Amino acid sequence: MKFMSYLLSLLLVLSFLPFSGVVHSEEHDVELWNVVKPLDTTVTFLNTGAHPDDERSDFLAYLSRGLGVKTSSLIANRGEGGQNEIGQELGNGLGIIRSREMIEAAKITGVKSYHLSETTSDPIYDFGFSKTPDETLEKWGEELTYERLIRFIRTYQPDILMPSFRDSDSQHGHHRSITILSERAFEDAANPDVFPEQLEEGLSVWQVKKFYLPAESEETATTSLEIGDYDPIYEMSYPQIGEESRYMHKSQGMGNDIGVSPRQTHLELEKSSVETTGTDELFEGIPYDFKEWAEKMPKGEKSLKVHFTKFQKSLEGIISSYPDRGEAFKKTQKALKEAERLQKKTEKSKLEEQMKKDLLHKISLKKEQLNAVSFVASELSVDASAETTVLTKGQEVQVKVQLANQGDEKLKKAEVELVTPEDWVVESGGKAVDLKPGEEREVVFDVEVPGDAEYYHAYDEPVIQAKVSFEAAGAKTTHVQDLEGTIAVLPDVGITLNPEDIVVNRAEVQEEIPVVAKVKNYRNGATSSQVSLTAPEGWEVSPQEVTVQFTESLEEKEVSFTLSPPEDIGEGNFEVDAQAVVGGQTFSSTVQEISYDHIGTFYYLYDSKVNGVAFELLTPENLKVGYIESGFDKVADYLRNVGMDITSLTDEDLASGDLSQYDTIVTGIRAYLSREDLVANNPRLKEYVENGGHLVVQYHKPNDGWDKDTTAPYPLTIGSPSIRWRVTDENADVTVLQPESPLFNYPNAITGSDWDNWVQERGLYYPMEWDDRYETFVSMADPNEEPFDGGILMTEYGQGTYLYTNLVFYRQIQGGIPGGYRIFTNLLSYGQN
Numbered sequence: 001m002k003f004m005s006y007l008l009s010l011l012l013v014l015s016f017l018p019f020s021g022v023v024h025s026e027e028h029d030v031e032l033w034n035v036v037k038p039l040d041t042t043v044t045f046l047n048t049g050a051h052p053d054d055e056r057s058d059f060l061a062y063l064s065r066g067l068g069v070k071t072s073s074l075i076a077n078r079g080e081g082g083q084n085e086i087g088q089e090l091g092n093g094l095g096i097i098r099s100r101e102m103i104e105a106a107k108i109t110g111v112k113s114y115h116l117s118e119t120t121s122d123p124i125y126d127f128g129f130s131k132t133p134d135e136t137l138e139k140w141g142e143e144l145t146y147e148r149l150i151r152f153i154r155t156y157q158p159d160i161l162m163p164s165f166r167d168s169d170s171q172h173g174h175h176r177s178i179t180i181l182s183e184r185a186f187e188d189a190a191n192p193d194v195f196p197e198q199l200e201e202g203l204s205v206w207q208v209k210k211f212y213l214p215a216e217s218e219e220t221a222t223t224s225l226e227i228g229d230y231d232p233i234y235e236m237s238y239p240q241i242g243e244e245s246r247y248m249h250k251s252q253g254m255g256n257d258i259g260v261s262p263r264q265t266h267l268e269l270e271k272s273s274v275e276t277t278g279t280d281e282l283f284e285g286i287p288y289d290f291k292e293w294a295e296k297m298p299k300g301e302k303s304l305k306v307h308f309t310k311f312q313k314s315l316e317g318i319i320s321s322y323p324d325r326g327e328a329f330k331k332t333q334k335a336l337k338e339a340e341r342l343q344k345k346t347e348k349s350k351l352e353e354q355m356k357k358d359l360l361h362k363i364s365l366k367k368e369q370l371n372a373v374s375f376v377a378s379e380l381s382v383d384a385s386a387e388t389t390v391l392t393k394g395q396e397v398q399v400k401v402q403l404a405n406q407g408d409e410k411l412k413k414a415e416v417e418l419v420t421p422e423d424w425v426v427e428s429g430g431k432a433v434d435l436k437p438g439e440e441r442e443v444v445f446d447v448e449v450p451g452d453a454e455y456y457h458a459y460d461e462p463v464i465q466a467k468v469s470f471e472a473a474g475a476k477t478t479h480v481q482d483l484e485g486t487i488a489v490l491p492d493v494g495i496t497l498n499p500e501d502i503v504v505n506r507a508e509v510q511e512e513i514p515v516v517a518k519v520k521n522y523r524n525g526a527t528s529s530q531v532s533l534t535a536p537e538g539w540e541v542s543p544q545e546v547t548v549q550f551t552e553s554l555e556e557k558e559v560s561f562t563l564s565p566p567e568d569i570g571e572g573n574f575e576v577d578a579q580a581v582v583g584g585q586t587f588s589s590t591v592q593e594i595s596y597d598h599i600g601t602f603y604y605l606y607d608s609k610v611n612g613v614a615f616e617l618l619t620p621e622n623l624k625v626g627y628i629e630s631g632f633d634k635v636a637d638y639l640r641n642v643g644m645d646i647t648s649l650t651d652e653d654l655a656s657g658d659l660s661q662y663d664t665i666v667t668g669i670r671a672y673l674s675r676e677d678l679v680a681n682n683p684r685l686k687e688y689v690e691n692g693g694h695l696v697v698q699y700h701k702p703n704d705g706w707d708k709d710t711t712a713p714y715p716l717t718i719g720s721p722s723i724r725w726r727v728t729d730e731n732a733d734v735t736v737l738q739p740e741s742p743l744f745n746y747p748n749a750i751t752g753s754d755w756d757n758w759v760q761e762r763g764l765y766y767p768m769e770w771d772d773r774y775e776t777f778v779s780m781a782d783p784n785e786e787p788f789d790g791g792i793l794m795t796e797y798g799q800g801t802y803l804y805t806n807l808v809f810y811r812q813i814q815g816g817i818p819g820g821y822r823i824f825t826n827l828l829s830y831g832q833n
Contacts, residue, residue, distance in 0.1 A: 029323040033233045034110060035372040036322050037068040039315040041288050042362045046158035047073045048149070048182045050174035051082065051126060052098040053249040054164050056214075057109055057242030059265045062227035064110035066238050070365060072112040074152055075102075076145070076178055081126035081760060085253040085673070086596065088634060090814075092120040093592055093604050094251065096458045100599035101249050108245035114156075116148045119459060120604065124148075128760040129728045130173030131782055137177050146181050147198075153189040154203045157361050159286050161186065162212040162267070170723060179213070186211045186271045204357060209286045211271035221266035223280045228263035239263050250598055290315070290366075293359060297351065304349055308359075311335070311342055315366070318373060326408050329377035332370055333473035339367045374477040379407030380414075380435070382481050384466035389485040389601075390554065391449050391463075392492050392523050399445040399483065401466045405435040411470040416443040419465040419480065423450050435470070449489060455589075456488035458602050463487050488603050490522040492582040493529050494591030495608040501816050502576075503642045504565050504614040510643070513563040515610060517578055520591065521550035530581045531559050536574045538566040548580075569614045573816070576610040615818035618747035619644055619825055620832040623663050628654070628678055630668030633698075633810040635824075642821065644828075654681040659688040664828045666696045669810050672711065673704035686713055690798030694831050699765050699806040713797040714771035716804060727762035727780050727788060734762070735779040737789060743777055743826050746833040750826065754819030763791050763807040771795070778807075792827070803827060 045063055049055065055073055064071040078095030089097055099115070106113040117124040123141050130136045137145065153161070163182045165175035188194040190207035199205065215221035230237045236244070237260045247255030267282070274285035287293040290312040294305040314335045321327040343363050346356060381404040386397050401416045415432035429443035447464065456463070464487045469478045496518040504510065519531055532545040546559045563576065579588045590608040595601040619642075626649045627636040640646045649657070649665070654677050659665065665688060671678050678685075689695045700706050700718060708717040719725025734755045736744055744750040762780055767790040774793040781787035794803040805827065812820020 028233045028235070029325070030233060032325060032328065032373075032376055033322060034065075035369065035376050036319050036328060037065070038070060038369045039319055039366070039373070040068040042290060042293065042366070043067075043160070043283055043286060043288060044070045044156070044158045044365070045072070045160045045162070046153070046156060047071070047162055047164060048075070048178050049073065049164035050076045050172065050178050052079045052102040053105075053246070053252045053254055054175070055105070055111075056164060056265070057105070057245045058227055058239035058263060059225075059242075060111050061109045061241040061245070062225070062229075062238040062265075065234065065241055066227070066229065066231060070112075071110070072114060072156060072158075073106070074114045074116065074149075074156075076115070076140070076174060077117045077122070077124050077126040078115065078120075079126050079252075081128040082252065083670075084251050084632060085670075086251050088631065089592075089594060092606070093594060095120065095126070096594055096602055096604055097251050097596070097599065098249070099459065100602060101251060104599055105245040105248040108248065109241060114152065115459075116145060116152070118148075119457070126174070129723075129726055129764065131723075131726075131728055131785075132173045133167070133177040133180055134173075136173040140177070142181075145177070146185070147195055149181050149185055150189050150195050151198055151203065153185055153208065154198060154206045157206045157358075159209045160212065160282070161208045161210070162214075164214070166213050166216065170721075172723065183211060183270065186273075190273075207273050207354075209272070209274045210269060212267045212282075213270050215266035215268045218264070218266050220268060222269045223267040223282050225265045225267070225282060226262060227265050228261055230260050237261075237263075248598060250596070290362070293362070296355070301349060301351060304345060304351075307342055307345060311338055314338055318370075325377045325379060328373060329407065329409055330473070332374045332377060333475040336367070336370050336374065336475035336477075337473075339363055339370060343367075371477055371479075374472075374475070375479040377407070378409065378411060378470070378472070378477065379405070380411060380468070380470065380479075381406050382466065382468050382479065383484075384481055385484040386447075386464065386487055388524060388553070389483075389487050390522050391487065391489045393449055393453050393489065394451045395449045395524055397447050397449070397524075399447055399464060399466075401429070401443045401445070401468070402440065403435060403443070403468065404440040405437055408437050409472055410437065411435040411472060414441065414470040415468070417467050418445050418447065419467050420447065420463065421450075421453070424448065424453070425450070453489050455605055456486075456490060456603050458604060463489060486601050486603070490591055490603065490605070491587040491589045492521070492523050492527065492585070493580045493587050494520045494522060494589055494605075495531065495578045495580055495587070496520070496590050496592075497578055497608060497610050499637070499641050500610060501638065501641075501814065502563075502610055502612045503617065503638075503816070503821065504569055504612060505642060506569065506571060506614055506616045507618050509565055509567050509569060511564060513565070515561045515563055515576070517559045517561065518556055519548050519559060519580060520556040521553060522591070523550075523582070524553050526551050527582055532579055533561050533563070534577045534579065535563060536576075538569075539576075540564040541576075565614070571615050572613070574612045574614065576612060578608040578610075611816055613816040613818060615821075616748075617642060617818075617821055617825060620747055620829045623829060623832060624661065625828055626653070626659065626662035626665040628665065628667045628671050628675060630671035630674045632671075632674065633669045633814070635666075635668065635698075635810050635813050638813045644825075651677040654678060654684065659684065659693065660691060662693065663832060664694045664696060664830075666828065667698055669698045670700050670704045671698075672700055672706055676705075679705045682711060686797070686802075689713065689800035689802050692799040694801050694803070694828075696803045696805070696827055698809065699763070701765055708769075712804060713802050714773050714795060715769070716767055716771065716774070716793070717769040718806075719766045719768035722765055725766040725768060725788070726764045727766075727782050727791075728764075729782050730758040730761055731756075732762050732780045732782060735787070736777065737779055738775070738777050741777060742830055742833055743792065743794075744823075746826060747829055748822040748826055750819075750823055754822050756819060757817055758808075758820070759811050759815045759817060761808055761811075763788070763805075765806050766790050767793060767804065767806065774804075794830070801830060803830065 063069040079098035080095035163179040276285040294308040383402040413432040425448040427446040429445040592604040702718040776789040777792040779789040
């Protein structure tokens with residue numbers, strides 16, 4: 001069986017409470033089982049990979065939910081270069097979505113998720129598809145990437161390390177890079193000469209015990225695991241739990257409904273630092289629990305061996321108390337005290353240094369897990385919220401934390417404190433109190449945001465958290481919980497410009513370019529703001545400044561400006577900056593609000609400005625275009641902004657409208673996926689072409705509602721697997737096969753420079769087969785590969801023409817690339833000369 005892939009992402013989820021959703025069984029206490037099962041083993045497992053949603057979810061669910069293995073995923077980037085099936089966010093905005101989706105997916109499989117990428121536009125960025133690890137590591141910075149990887153391994157200290165993918169030519173260059181570095185790290189993380197500065201900072205070297213790869217086939221596997229078992233607690237199989245997590249990756253269209261059936265995972269052991277007894281079991285040679293650790297101790301540590309064996313029995317006793325929360329709570333308090341004593345005994349022992357470090361690390365992890373059991377079993381309910389989730393610098397906000405003891409045991413010294421940045425001012429909410437069963441308590445805090453507070457960043461820890469602690473039977477339990485919603489420190493006002501990108505057509509310089517600034521008040525209450533635009537020298541802006549009055553928080557108003565470029569504007573890029581002055585302070589940020597039901601609401605802050613480019617763009621007079629928007633691109637808006645007559649076609653238009661009024665009809669990228677009405681009315685589009693129309697279809701994936709035999713007028717098969725059918729080098733040489741064609745001469749004379757400065761790639765999902773009646777027009781290839789000549793296909797059909805292109809014009813047009821505009825305009829204008 002081919003091994004799928006697996007990796008996860010984002011910051012450590014501070015709450016120890018994993019997956020409490022998906023299954024809400026009346027018969028089983030899933031929340032309790034989630035936290036007691038990990039007490040069964042001391043093994044830690046780390047998966048490494050490249051992008052969010054690449055994880056082998058079924059295997060992770062088996063390890064974490066099925067066996068209780070502490071399982072984590074470390075992935076490289078945020079998936080910024082991918083596609084978005086739920087909205088129009090791309091780049092960093094999409095990276096935020098995919099990172100949050102990863103967190104939600106991890107809650108379901110019980111996996112901790114981490115990233116090598118630390119911030120937006122981090123060097124370890126998803127720059128798009130890469131066919132080689134050399135290109136990937138050159139762009140990421142190999143030294144930076146490897147240093148972060150070694151640092152993480154030395155911090156997390158995994159027993160088993162397994163990348164999601166093999167280093168093979170059929171794999172994404174990002175995947176291959178992480179696999180190569182992970183295998184190298186097997187030795188280097190244990191080598192004190194590799195990044196010695198990490199050791200000076202307090203980290204220790206770490207020797208991974210086993211390094212596995214997904215097997216090439218069942219025949220090459222050294223270890224095969226049956227992971228398809230049905231789990232009666234979750235009332236699902238582990239692959240079903242995995243698919244529930246995959247449904248969280250909605251921006252990538254993941255998740256499938258599957259039944260319960262056998263499923264195997266096949267692995268190849270590539271490296272090992274432990275001795276085995278000749279078996280090929282996954283954990284052979286690695287102590288599975290503290291009893292097995294005790295068996296490895298020297299004879300001179302007889303007392304310590306007894307204590308570790310006894311401690312393991314205590315842990316197993318907690319598991320066996322399931323589903324009795326009261327019994328689990330009592331046993332956990334004893335185990336917490338036992339763990340403290342065991343830690344001290346181990347520190348004082350004469351064990352070999354490496355074994356001592358290993359055991360102290362395992363004890364610390366077990367204390368975290370016991371802490372989680374204690375909190376869940378206590379049945380202490382915690383509700384934490386702020387009076388507003390949006391904050392500004394200097395603001396005061398009230399935070400309420402409500403505690404309710406819903407269990408049967410008294411919780412002594414129950415206390416709440418807020419975790420905030422050091423310079424925040426927090427007035428205490430009260431002293432610790434004892435909470436008897438059935439008692440409730442509300443703790444109120446007054447919080448002041450400093451005037452120099454950091455603005456919100458989606459990858460930072462929450463700016464306010466509630467830390468709750470209590471004692472019982474002499475043991476202390478601590479729980480950190482996020483507040484409801486996303487608490488964000490934002491600018492006093494945010495400015496969103498429309499359009500964010502403009503083109504000045506040097507063929508006919510616009511006298512006036514309208515720009516609308518949406519100004520949103522994030523201050524708590526009424527305020528006033530003076531809004532203005534700053535344009536390059538020689539431009540005129542009208543009005544010069546507008547005063548906007550707000551009466552309440554989160555109010556939004558629009559301000560209209562007119563830009564007038566100079567008649568003799570030179571070719572090239574330019575910027576128009578926006579600013580708003582509030583109370584003498586200047587703000588110049590766009591606050592992109594990202595909100596979806598499955599992840600919540602988050603923000604991306606960036607400079608508020610219009611990115612502009614000036615170049616010559618010729619368009620046919622009176623060309624009328626109908627655009628079938630998919631929701632995945634903004635091409636229609638960008639073409640309107642350069643003065644083209646673009647009408648967005650509705651469901652009704654496709655079903656019964658007069659399509660003959662349009663000279664050209666265009667489909668947005670992957671429109672056959674998002675527009676069921678397009679699939680249903682595709683025969684009308686072909687009839688439109690047959691009657692003399694010109695239809696331009698932008699790229700699709702093979703499964704985007706695309707029928708290779710009937711969607712296009714003649715058979716056209718989209719390439720699969722997609723890794724083969726791409727030109728990822730955005731600078732790849734382009735050969736025009738029919739330079740005399742109007743496609744390259746009308747209305748714009750296309751030259752070699754029009755293929756310069758493209759972004760991310762040339763094309764993807766190239767057609768792999770097509771009917772002989774299609775003509776080809778361009779040829780291009782990645783280095784050392786055979787060229788593709790299907791980037792632009794066109795055929796006559798009846799009295800009209802049908803054109804299919806998989807070149808990524810939408811990225812070029814939305815990125816302000818002159819050649820992208822000029823070539824695409826020619827494609828739309830075919831037949832008009």
